[in-house]
Amino acid sequence: MASIEVGGKSYETDEEGYLVNLAEWNADVANYIAKTESVEMTDQHWEVINFLREYFDEYQIAPAVRVLTKAIGKKLGAEKGNSEYLYGLFPYGPGKQACKIAGLPKPTGCV
Amino acid sequence: MSMLFAILFYLATLVFVVGLLQRIRTYAATPAPLKIPTTPAPTTTGGVVLRMTREVVFFESLFKANLWTWSMGWLFHASLALVTLRHLRYFTEPVWGWVAFIQPFGIYAGITMLLGLCGLWVRRLFVERIRYISTPSDHLMLLLLIAITVSGLLMQFVAHTDVVAVKGYFIGLMHLDIRVLPSDLLLMLHLMLVTTLLVVFPFSKLLHAPGVFFSPTRNQTDNPREKRHLSAWAAKLESEK
Amino acid sequence: MADITAPAYRIIPIVPALKPDAMAGKGPFVASDKINEAIGFPGQLVEDWHDKAIAKMGELLSKYRSLKVYMDACVHCGACSDKCHYFIGTQDPKNMPVARQDLMRSVYRRYFTLPGKLFPKLVGARDLTREVLDEWYNYFNQCSECRRCSVFCPYGIDTAEVTMAAREILDSIGYGQKYSNEIIGKVHKIGNNLGLPGPALIDTLEGLEEDVKEATGIDVRFPIDVKGAEVLLITPSADFFAEPHIDSLIGYAKVFHATGTSWTLSSMASEAGNFGMFIGNYDQLRKIALRIREAALELGVKRIVVGECGHAWRVAYSFWNTLSGVGDGAGEVDRFAQMLQKQLDHRYKQPTHICEFTWDAIERNALTFDKAKNDKHIITFHDSCNVARGSRMGDLPGGQFEIPRNIIKAVASNFVEMSPETTREQTFCCGGGGGLLTDDLLDLRVKGALPRMEVLQQVVDEHGVNFMATICAICKAQFTKVMPIYGFDRRMVGGVHQLVSNAIILGEEK
Structure with missing residues (x-):
């Protein structure tokens, strides 16, 4: 198994760099993963990441892209409630890249 | 020598017939558990017969794939069919009317057969992709067929053999009566090569000939929603449940 | 993965020279002990x-x-x-x-x-x-x-x-292989490839009802686990989750609404896809298919309709009758299949593709459309490989080509075909089918999309095509990912029922 080193502590990840044990996640880990993904974390990024974590806590899965855009739209204004905004933040796709930074498992299937 | 060839022919025929039947039996006995016709596919048995006929007579799929391979391949196979049928005259007395009729075509078919084979070999030798996938046996098979064709053509056009005696010999063979085979080198070579072909047939890619008829992507009707298709081993899974 | 680039288009589509071992390597991630x-x-x-x-x-x-x-x-x-x-x-x-x-x-x-x-x-x-x-x-x-x-x-x-x-x-x-086997595990455990649990599914569907209400003013329902519904919709779980998939799901719901069909989804059988086929394992194939049989029996539905998913339609159309009895024509003594077939309504084909359902309604004049709503699109259609070469729609061979095209033409005015050597039975795979739709194979996926991208470019240049419709969840996900690498907008790809959804007239606002 692969792992990453953040602040002197080792975190287990899968082959693709997704955190294996999501309870271990913290802001430092998120920042570290974001760096490997070439994503510069801003407050806007954190809004998304925090929503993902909350949703996951409730439903044990990341939200559908549509659910995510709607929630962001409600929180930050309708002009941000679209997938373009999210792709702007997470160029590799809000589903996978944001999940990875949020320490959530990767969505599988035909997505 | 006549005796040796007789034994050889009997053995080769035995291997050919038994080997081929055994192979066909295996194909027939192996279940096809799922409906996998390549669609669009015919929805009726009649349609399947038509599809198979187009495939076997005109090489429909190959036509769609590559015109060069199709034209050379079809020329070779059609010629081979004519040549083989023409050879029936050496096994029938009196010669059947239609066999006599195709005799002149059959002779020229020998030439077109050679052309087809050479065309296929050129492709195998000079097209990078085809050369890449060719095994030594692929080349040898073409060489064998070319040698059979050339030796036959030489007897036809250059050094005639005593065909009446040859015919007598084979009619004899069919009645377990070993007669005298003309001791003609070309003839010996021709016959040797043909026996080789017979023996190799059931163990080689020549099995494409019976194989095509058993190919589920071509011989299945497209009616999975209308009729439940269930193989014996798959049905067992249900009874175990 | 940022270094993955698209291969150059061939000037004329000639056969490429060989590059031995160009793709030699270790292959995709191997499945772990746990997954296997x-x-x-x-x-x-x-x-x-x-x-x-x-x-x-x-x-x-x-x-x-x-x-x-x-x-x-x-x-x-x-x-x-x-x-x-x-x-x-x-x-x-x-x-x-x-x-x-x-x-x-x-x-x-x-x-x-x-x-x-x-x-x-x-x-x-x-x-x-x-x-x-x-x-x-x-x-x-x-x-x-x-x-x-x-x-x-x-x-x-x-x-x-x-x-x-x-x-x-x-x-x-x-x-x-990790990707396929992990997904199969999720179907068995949770009911779909995504691992979307019931509550999340219900939350998503409720959200969709709100969205459609907001956009159209009409109460279009997305029912789930409704006993006694006429139609059970089996659709790829990506339709609940991903873009642009979800727009087609909205399209199906609108068609059911407009035709007054009582329908339901199932939380147990919330997946049309069947990766058992990809790994060639009959037991897995069968076990996954049996979930649908079980849901159909439990909900007592009369019809089973399948959403836009290529390999799922091959499995449903060609294999379901064999695997699970969803179909017709089982023998008298075939108790396993009869149990279900007696329940199903055989005036309809079982299973029915959503395109067959919609086209049938269009032919009966049960649906009306405002084609102008799709006027911004110049549309082409990508035949999905499994639908094209492993299934059928309607009564005639080749119906799988005609029916989706007929629907597009019924709901939109601008339709253009791509080069005929690359459509219908000769269509090219999107490059992500067969269990290869995973990030660790992205390089292969981008390269495999080349022949489709070449001919798409042609119709973009010649006819200004700006929308490629398709009826497969894998095609949609694959194209969304690889098209930007070829310089196209990822929103160019979408479902046939996305177009239906745009144009369908649902009646007066209540």
Whole structure:
């Protein structure tokens, strides 16, 4: 198994760099993963990441892209409630890249 | 020598017939558990017969794939069919009317057969992709067929053999009566090569000939929603449940 | 992964020169112990893998006529050699269908034929060494089982059958692929490929009801687990989750609403996809299909309709009747199938594709459209491989080509065909089918999309096409990902029912 080193502590990840044990996640880990993904974390990024974590806590899965855009739209204004905004933040796709930074498992299937 | 060839022919025929039947039996006995016709596919048995006929007579799929391979391949196979049928005259007395009729075509078919084979070999030798996938046996098979064709053509056009005696010999063979085979080198070579072909047939890619008829992507009707298709081993899974 | 770039378009689509070993490598991620064991496979490569693999091969040869005949019949004519999108995109000769088959055929000859036992070199027979096994893993995970080669083979040899057998053998010795096997585990455990649990599904559907209400003012329902509904909709779970998939789901719901159909989804059978087919494992294929039977029996539905998903429609159309009895024409004594078939309404085809359902309604004048709503689109249609070459719609062969096109033409005014050598039965796979839609194969996926991208570019240049419709969840996800790499907007791809959704008139606002 692969792992990453953040602040002197080792975190287990899968082959693709997704955190294996999501309870271990913290802001430092998120920042570290974001760096490997070439994503510069801003407050806007954190809004998304925090929503993902909350949703996951409730439903044990990341939200559908549509659910995510709607929630962001409600929180930050309708002009941000679209997938373009999210792709702007997470160029590799809000589903996978944001999940990875949020320490959530990767969505599988035909997505 | 006549005796040796007789034994050889009997053995080769035995291997050919038994080997081929055994192979066909295996194909027939192996279940096809799922409906996998390549669609669009015919929805009726009649349609399947038509599809198979187009495939076997005109090489429909190959036509769609590559015109060069199709034209050379079809020329070779059609010629081979004519040549083989023409050879029936050496096994029938009196010669059947239609066999006599195709005799002149059959002779020229020998030439077109050679052309087809050479065309296929050129492709195998000079097209990078085809050369890449060719095994030594692929080349040898073409060489064998070319040698059979050339030796036959030489007897036809250059050094005639005593065909009446040859015919007598084979009619004899069919009645377990070993007669005298003309001791003609070309003839010996021709016959040797043909026996080789017979023996190799059931163990080689020549099995494409019976194989095509058993190919589920071509011989299945497209009616999975209308009729439940269930193989014996798959049905067992249900009874175990 | 940022360094993955698109290959250059061919000037004229000529056959590319060979680049041996261009795609040599380790293949996609291997499934972990946990993933394999969850679905009954050995956790990792077993010690006696050689003997086990050969024994498994023997077993498959006796169970599948396709495999048996296809191992013998190939004459190396080369008809298929330039037909595979992965060969065209990668130029690796082992991605020629015939060469891919030969990876297995060479082993078959060595262990199962007389000439191969006696003269291996002569007939190209090989021992099954660890190198050969690794080569299998790599190259049998570079085939999307799209069947394009089988169209051109004079004997109908279908490389998909060989790939499935190879993957089945690999799984049986603990050498499975992570992406497919992990997903199969999720279907068994949670009910869909995504691992979307019931509550999340319900939350998503409620959100959709709100959205549609907001957009149209109409109460379009997205019912789930409704006993006694007429129609059970089985759709890929990506339709609940991903863009642009979800827009087609909205389209189906609107069609059901407008036709007054009582319908339901099922939380137990919340997946149309069946990756059991991709790994060639009959037991998995069957077990996944049985979830749908179970849901249908439990909910007491009369019809089963399948959403936009390519391989799922192949499984549903061609295999469901065999696997689970969803269909017609079971024998009198076939109690297993009769149990379900007695319940289903046989005035309709079972199962029905959502396109058949919608087209039927259009033909009955049960739906009305405002075509102008799609006027911003100049549309082309990408035939999905499994629908095109492994299924049918309607009564006539080729209905799978006509019906989706008819729907598009009924709901939109601007429709353009792509080059005929790349559509209908000769369509190219999107490059992500057959269990290859995973990020670790992105390079292969981008290269495999080349032939489709080339002809899409043509219609974009010549006709200004700005929307490519398709009816497959994998196609949608794959194109969304790879099209930007070719310089297209990812929103250019979408579902047929997305177009239906745009144009359908639902009646007056209440």
